Structures are given as structure tokens and as C-alpha cells.
Amino acid sequence: MRALRAPMPSAAQLEAEQDRLSCGGLADLGFCAKDLAQLAALTWRINALKALRKAVIPxxxxxxxxxLVGVADFIGDSYKLAKLCAETKAAAIVFCGVRFMAETAKILSPEKTVLLPAAGAGCSLSESITAADVRRLKAAHPGAPVAAYINTSAEVKAEVDVIVTSANAERILRRLYAKQPKVVFVPDEMMGRNLAASLGKKLGEELVIWKGSCIVHDKFDAFSIALYRKAYPGVRILAHTECSPALVALVDFVGGTGDMMAYVEKTRAPYYMLVTECGLGELARTRFPEKNFVFMCRLCPYMKMTDLRAVLRVLEDPSPSVRVEVPAETAARAKAAVRRMFELAEDTVKL
Ligand code: SF4
Incomplete structure (x- = not known):
């Protein structure tokens, strides 16, 4: 892919783009006319270049x-994005997320160009474990299947039996336990502890876990929950499965981000509080402007590294330094573990 300059919009196109962003929910989030005009100049150019490149933006x-409002073609959690990236017919994927997600897209679609706008967009969970750590765990627990959270590097995925996401971990582990008395789950300690509680498995014996943590979700304080309930009578509190068991025990619903959005959509309550990264609350406000949201959220520094300028930059100059590559042998083994997740999560395979 050669370097290309994005076209420039006319005044009328810019005005229409500004309206689109405003109606898409950015005005409700507090973006003023000046902000929207600046953003529109970027989103219009990104969308024009995206079409020329035959690219998609998850x-x-x-x-x-x-x-999300300005340039994303599809929005979702790790599971949904992995599936859609595997299915897209686009020639290039500009991944607005973090590195392990872009690597998963490359693993599933090795023939596509995958671009990561923010090279430093890592993840504390993904960085908490290496392929050598997994090999040591396998040697210490022979015969036990190893399930890895999708928040892991391609090298780690290549070493494990199956990948899981927050939306399907419990379901997939139940299926593994139907055949095996012991399962190894990596790398999120909190999620591992929550899984042990919901599955009724003994930690360390039936469920072996790792000590990785998400720097966003492990900071939420269980003691604040009672204060929020008092301040907002009737509030429904939803927490991500990466939060601590102490907090999870006090909330109304626990799940992945997709499950949390579905819960908000299907229920009626005077207030909702989403205990997770702040982006989900903002998205919920644009999707459900008639509902009230209370915020106990934290920003993920990795997720916020991507901005519109970086997206435009990689589309204009998709040089090797911004392309995500995974060695073929690693990709093939990692793909088998991701495919196993799709099969087990969707019941298309018998164990
Ligand atoms: S919120 Fe950030 S640090 Fe936590 S799991 Fe997601 S990408 Fe990783």
C-alpha cells in the first residue's frame, strides 16, 4: 500500500459531517460546535480515505x-470484533483498540493488512504472561486444558487450547469441565477467582489461575457500592468480570461489555452504574439517551492512546512500522485456539 493524501471536504460536506457527528450522540456528550467542526474535518477525511483504501475500522x-461515532464501521467487545474482522471482505483493517486485538484480527485474516494507529497501545493483562510461562504451567499441570482470556499476545494464544472472552468464559469452562477435573485459566486473576466462585471449583486444585490484572478493573473499590446505592435509590449496578470478587458480590449484574449493554437495553431502572472503563458509559449514553447513568469508571490509558489524527496518519501512510504482523507458524497455532473458542461458544462442536 503506497502513501496517499486524504481528500479535503467542501464547506457543505463539512457542515453535513458536523451534523452527523452531533446527531450521532457527540452533542449529548457535551461536544460544542467548535469541537465538532474540528472533529468533522478529520472524520470526513478518514472516511473518504477509508473508502479509497477499501478498509474497515473496528x-x-x-x-x-x-x-466510535465518527469513523468506526463496527463497534463491539473483543468477541464481536474478532468475529467481524474474520468475516469482513475489506482489504485492510484499521484496528481502533489495543495490540492484542489487532493481532487477533491478523491471526484470523493473515491475507489482510492490519494497521494499529497507536503503536504503544498494549494491555496490562496481555503483558502479564509470556509463552514460556504457559509452557511452564502446562508442564506443572499435565493433561489439564489451558484456557486463555483473549487479552493475551499471539505467542501466548499459540500455546493454549482455547481462547475465551468475558462473554463466554463461564460457558466454555463448563464445557471443559464436562471432560476434565482440572482447568488452567490465564492470565486474569480476578476473572479466575470470579469463575471459580460461579463454577463452584476449588482454586489451585480444580481451577489453576495466574496473577495477571487489568489496571483499570482491579482498582474499583467495593466499599463505594453501598454509598452509591444510598445516593441513587433504585440504581442498577453492573460490573465487568475483571473486577474483584468482593465488588462482584455486591452488584446486580456481572458480565462482559456486550452483556452489560444488553442488560441496560432490556431493563428499566431510574439509574444505571457501569463499573468498567469510562468508554462504555459514554457509548451507553449515546445509545440510550433516555436513561440516566451514574459514573464510577476509570480510563484505560492504552485504549485512549488512539485518536483521530493517528487513524488518519496510518491510513495516509500504512508503512511497515504501523502494520501488525504475526509469524505464520505462531498465527496458525493461535488461530486454532481462537477457532476452538468460536466452536465451543456457539455449540458447533462436541467435546
Ligand atoms: S481496560 Fe485496558 S488494561 Fe484493562 S484489560 Fe482492557 S485494554 Fe487491558
Whole structure:
């Protein structure tokens, strides 16, 4: 792919783009006319260049709202984005998320060009474990299947039996336990502890876990929950599965980001509080403007590294330094573990 300059919009096109961003929910989030005019100049050019490149932009729900409203072709959690990236016919994928997600897209679609706008967009969970750590765990627990959270590097995925996401971890582990008395789950300690509680498994014996943590979700304080309930009578509190068991025990619903959005959509309550990264609350406000949201959220520094300028930059100059590559042998083994997740999560395979 050679370097290309994005076309420039006319005044009328710019005005229409500004209206689109405003109606898409950015005005409700407090973006003023001056902000919207500046954003529109970028989103219009990105969308024009995206069409010329035959590219798609997946946006994780934790991304900045101007990315999700302005340029994302599909929005979702890790599971949904992995599936859609595998299915897209586009020639290039500009991944607005973090590195392990872009790597998963490359693993599933090795023939496509995958671009990561923010090279430093990592993840504390993904960085908490290496392929060598997994090999040591396998040697210490022979015969036990190893399930890895999708928040792991391609090298780690290549070493494990199956990948899981927050939306399907419990379901997939139940299926593994139907055949095996012991399962190894990596790398999120909090999620591992929550899984052990919901599955009724003994930690360390039936469920072996790792000590990785998400720097966003492990900071939420269980003691604040009672204060919020008092301040907002009737509030429904939803927490991500990466939060601590102490907090999870006090909330109304626990799940992945997709499950949390579905819960908000299907229920009626005077207030909702989403205990997760702040991007989900912003997205919920644009999707459900008639509902009230109370915020106990934290920003993920990795997720917020991507901005519109970086997206435009990689589309204009998709040089090797911004392309995501995974060695073929690693990709093939990692793909088998991701495919296994799709099969087990969707019941298309018998164990
Ligand atoms: S929110 Fe946590 S798990 Fe998600 S990318 Fe950030 S550090 Fe990783």
C-alpha cells in the first residue's frame, strides 16, 4: 500500500459531517460546535480515505466517542470484533483498540493488512504472561486444558487450547469441565477467582489461575457500592468480570461489555452504574439517551492512546512500522485456539 493524501471536504460536506457527528450522540456528550467542526474535518477525511483504501475500522467499546461515532464501521467487545474482522471482505483493517486485538484480527485474516494507529497501545493483562510461562504451567499441570482470556499476545494464544472472552468464559469452562477435573485459566486473576466462585471449583486444585490484572478493573473499590446505592435509590449496578470478587458480590449484574449493554437495553431502572472503563458509559449514553447513568469508571490509558489524527496518519501512510504482523507458524497455532473458542461458544462442536 503506497502513501496517499486524504481528500479535503467542501464547506457543505463539512457542515453535513458536523451534523452527523452531533446527531450521532457527540452533542449529548457535551461536544460544542467548535469541537465538532474540528472533529468533522478529520472524520470526513478518514472516511473518504477509508473508502479509497477499501478498509474497515473496528472500534472497541472503550475507544474515544469521536472514533466510535465518527469513523468506526463496527463497534463491539473483543468477541464481536474478532468475529467481524474474520468475516469482513475489506482489504485492510484499521484496528481502533489495543495490540492484542489487532493481532487477533491478523491471526484470523493473515491475507489482510492490519494497521494499529497507536503503536504503544498494549494491555496490562496481555503483558502479564509470556509463552514460556504457559509452557511452564502446562508442564506443572499435565493433561489439564489451558484456557486463555483473549487479552493475551499471539505467542501466548499459540500455546493454549482455547481462547475465551468475558462473554463466554463461564460457558466454555463448563464445557471443559464436562471432560476434565482440572482447568488452567490465564492470565486474569480476578476473572479466575470470579469463575471459580460461579463454577463452584476449588482454586489451585480444580481451577489453576495466574496473577495477571487489568489496571483499570482491579482498582474499583467495593466499599463505594453501598454509598452509591444510598445516593441513587433504585440504581442498577453492573460490573465487568475483571473486577474483584468482593465488588462482584455486591452488584446486580456481572458480565462482559456486550452483556452489560444488553442488560441496560432490556431493563428499566431510574439509574444505571457501569463499573468498567469510562468508554462504555459514554457509548451507553449515546445509545440510550433516555436513561440516566451514574459514573464510577476509570480510563484505560492504552485504549485512549488512539485518536483521530493517528487513524488518519496510518491510513495516509500504512508503512511497515504501523502494520501488525504475526509469524505464520505462531498465527496458525493461535488461530486454532481462537477457532476452538468460536466452536465451543456457539455449540458447533462436541467435546
Ligand atoms: S481496560 Fe484493562 S484489560 Fe482492557 S485494554 Fe485496558 S488494561 Fe487491558
Amino acid at each position: 472500534g472497541h467499546v472503550y475507544q474515544r466517542p469521536e472514533i
